[in-house]
């Protein structure tokens with residue numbers, strides 16, 4: 211029996227539409243599409259972090275069987291140097307344009323051959339020599355090149371007098387927290403199958419937004435966007451690592467232009483680590499002052515992150531300090547440190563994930579010093595309006611998450627003193643954390659056709675990176691049209707379907723659903739017309755109000771129980787529970803799947819993940835799944851996740867955002883639980899054995 215209280219398809223727990231295609235191998239990914247006359251490209255990457263290419267000797271490679279040629283900076287097609295994205299020109303995409311090596315892993319050549327094996331052999335036979343220059347990967351907040359980060363995502367907070375409030379505080383926590391460089395580690399490596407035809411470029415590519423990739427590729431080639439056709443029908447995970455126009459499609463388009471054949475470029479796992487993107491390391495100072503009764507007087511959050519001089523980037527660690535708590539003074543200072551590092555990109559709750567690790571650890575430390583329950587401390591400091599903006603909140607169901615999570619977890623019986631629970635040799639601890647993540651909507655287009663047979667075809671340039679976007683959008687369209695889902699056919703993952711936001715920033719579903727809902731409304735007005743097919747197309751660009759009117763966020767409360775073996779330092783997560791407020795839930799089955807995945811990523815961040823670089827070369831020494839540990843099945847307990855009833859009033863359907871909120875907050879909950887078990891604070895991630903002992 212269904213317990214679904216929504217009258218329509220939205221709210222019903224339906225499995226992924228394309229699930230059978232995936233498990234039977236029918237679904238084609240970017241490296242799977244059959245293509246006649248296909249050639250294969252293999253990347254060669256720089257083993258140094260800074261310098262210049264002295265020479266590339268391709269003589270051996272060019273004589274090898276099946277080799278069509280080698281592309282490098284001397285013979286590659288020229289790209290438009292002004293091509294970029296949101297922040298302006300992006301040098302990370304200017305591949306094979308000059309002899310400069312700006313980071314280890316920079317592609318320096320592409321060997322092209324009849325088979326992948328021949329291309330790999332040719333790549334291995336290239337002799338590349340370098341003039342090595344000293345590199346700088348010495349990341350810290352005090353780095354001499356540290357500078358204020360871009361405020362393009364919003365101004366810094368500077369309310370009240372932080373120093374005066376800290377002086378007047380009964381307790382002050384003033385601590386430093388660090389998170390390492392991390393990699394996205396999507397299961398499907400970056401891959402593209404690319405071909406040119408009649409001055410137009412076509413690609414099946416692994417990305418998180420086909421339209422934006424098409425826009426960037428068009429800019430790189432200085433051709434009209436209409437001449438670029440990107441398909442990304444099935445994508446094996448992204449987490450931000452496939453948000454950009456990736457090296458696979460840039461190099462594939464260059465090789466295809468050069469050799470006049472379709473070219474497939476598939477990155478190896480090691481190349482995904484070294485040549486795509488990572489989450490930058492962070493080094494964060496947090497100062498919090500509170501009265502003896504737990505009222506917060508001051509929050510000062512000063513995080514630094516690393517970036518590459520090739521491209522501007524914001525790891526927005528400071529957003530939660532402006533949202534989560536009321537305090538008389540709140541100050542944020544986000545700092546960027548340019549280094550000779552792989553250009554970073556958004557990863558799994560960008561900013562919020564490392565930022566809330568620091569903030570929510572520090573809040574736990576305040577509770578410890580005041581001897582107040584950390585859940586109670588949070589409840590005492592809930593703001594009624596945006597603590598910095600002064601704007602009213604849109605739906606803010608954080609207290610419901612806290613109370614319901616605490617009830618289900620059994621928090622009330624917790625003895626808050628550390629190191630008080632043992633089971634045999636193991637120390638047991640529990641901890642919790644909260645977080646928020648910004649939500650909203652971006653312009654998209656959608657078309658709906660009422661077909662002659664009574665069915666409906668919905669076209670939207672959405673992207674399904676494994677989340678179930680197809681399935682939820684089918685439900686949204688069915689309800690908007692007032693028909694059953696069996697009458698709705700959905701087309702996504704194609705730049706020819708029109709302008710659309712990508713699968714990112716937890717804003718895909720709201721953005722696409724808004725366009726679909728408006729297109730359905732328009733179509734229904736025309737349905738009196740007996741002539742079929744009838745199509746309605748909507749572009750939401752002018753329908754979106756960007757004036758800040760309300761604080762619009764999603765929220766979570768995460769609770770963790772850990773065991774710590776004091777003789778080995780091993781931490782195991784025994785229970786993990788998350789309560790989430792994400793607006794109206796479209797599909798509880800898929801929503802739960804997403805936040806559980808996010809929480810496991812947070813667990814993985816807390817205990818395992820870390821890019822390790824050799825200081826001599828700057829190369830990552832653990833850039834594969836043997837060396838870069840992600841949580842495996844044996845690391846993951848039974849994860850519980852659920853949603854509090856919520857409805858976002860700024861969205862016509864009550865939707866808000868889902869995805870990143872699953873990850874952010876989890877690492878702090880686990881670190882706080884490790885403190886409770888051991889009495890020792892873990893301010894550096896990951897919580898490795900040697901840091902526990």
Ligand code: MOS
Nearest residue numbers: 449450558714715
């Ligand atoms: Mo998400 S990190 O915006 O893919």
